[in-house]
Amino acid sequence: MLFAIVIGVLYYRCPHCGRPLGRIGEGSAYCPHCGKALNAPVEEPVRSITVPAYAKLNLTLDILGKRDDGYHEMQMVMQTVSLHDDVTVTLTDGKGIICRVDGAALPCDERNLAVKAARAFCEAMDYGGGIDIALIKRIPSEAGMAGGSADAAAVLRALRELVSPTLTDERLEQISASVGSDVPFCIRGGTQLAEGRGEKLTVLKPAPRFFVAACKPDFPISTPALFARVDGVTITDRPDTDAMLAAIEHGDADTLCANVRNVFEQALDGEQRERIETIKCDLLAYGAKTSAMTGSGSVVFGLFSDKAACRRACEALQGECIKTFCAEFV
CATH class of the missing domain: 3.30.230.10 (Ribosomal Protein S5; domain 2)
Structure with missing residues (x-):
């Protein structure tokens, strides 16, 4: 049980969180760690x-x-x-x-x-x-x-x-x-x-609301290897970050979708890039407003304005080689 050792008005340990306080005087009425008043009734702590x-x-x-x-x-x-x-x-x-x-x-x-x-x-x-x-x-x-x-x-x-x-x-x-x-x-x-x-x-301001179909293919992508490959390729299609920031600031969903980009896609090896591009195209065919790989992969996501269409895409693309997840922006 947590307790305080008290000599007059000097607390050496907070009676609420148990953290050491050192010698503090009458003017220090609150624990600097948990913020509770030192003389407040001690409740059973949430553990x-x-x-x-x-x-x-x-x-x-x-x-x-x-x-x-x-x-x-x-x-x-x-x-x-x-x-x-x-x-x-x-x-x-x-x-x-x-x-x-x-x-x-x-x-x-x-x-x-x-x-x-x-x-x-x-x-x-x-x-x-x-x-x-x-x-x-x-x-x-x-x-x-x-x-x-x-x-x-x-x-x-x-x-x-x-x-x-x-x-x-x-x-x-x-x-x-x-x-x-x-x-x-x-x-x-x-x-x-x-x-x-x-x-x-x-x-930033909250982005316009979208539903997300996330597709995980049956292969991993090594992040260190991908960074090494990036250093050796010429990136030709970079995201316009300023345009993305402006789209979010103004709540412009169409411009947001038009500026979704991931330069890691250009550093993938041939087979991986082909698989990623196929999933991206499939998501667009099922109604996604845009699609891209996230991070260093290998998940590919599509953004949907309609929840039912997002669920249909997830159901259609789920299979032995792809696991799908339906989500939304929070």
Whole structure:
């Protein structure tokens, strides 16, 4: 049970979150960690929470060049969609981080970004309690939909709620930057411009609403190999990021669709590019307003203004070689 050691009016530990405070005086009436009044009645703390981890799409993806540090300078407009994993985080009485995964064959050590995120939070916030993470996976892996990054961001949001509710999005994004390039975006989600490695974010107006048919073909695409191939090809069809930003600002759905682009498509090898192009054409044939690969693939998405048409496309394209997911912008 959490308690405070009190000498007169001096609290050494918050009676609500249990975090050490040091010697503070009468003027410090609130815990700087959880924000609660130190003299407020102590409630039984919430020790478990389940949060959704939303997938993302790249409406645009441009690579501006390779940096001196070995990373690539990116410029991307990204959008969260309703397809999501469920992430349950529970504070335990033990020590260490335990992770369990249902729905996918994924590692449960620090190769899993959810575990890496929990470790980063503990180090940044000086938290030493036990953490149990349970993932129910729906977002496909090796898809370009930031499934691992979304799980990591969900773990960080859950730990903030359980341990330090006053922690700002900006601070959480700082913690998340060491976990993965897409994790800062997934903290807030919505519609954002991502630059640098993906950690420099500008929150945009919500994009016009679309329904999404996401198609995952039966092959993965290696992100490091794709970056290496990009360095050796001439990109001839770049996204007009300014036009995309203007379309979002003015709620112009047609112009948004006209400017969906991903330069990674031009770096695919012959067979992969042919498969991706076939799926794109099939989506357009079923009524998509536009289609493109997201991230480094291999998911291809189509944007629909009509939910029924989106569902029909997903049903028609589902098969042995393609798994489909129907979602919408959130």
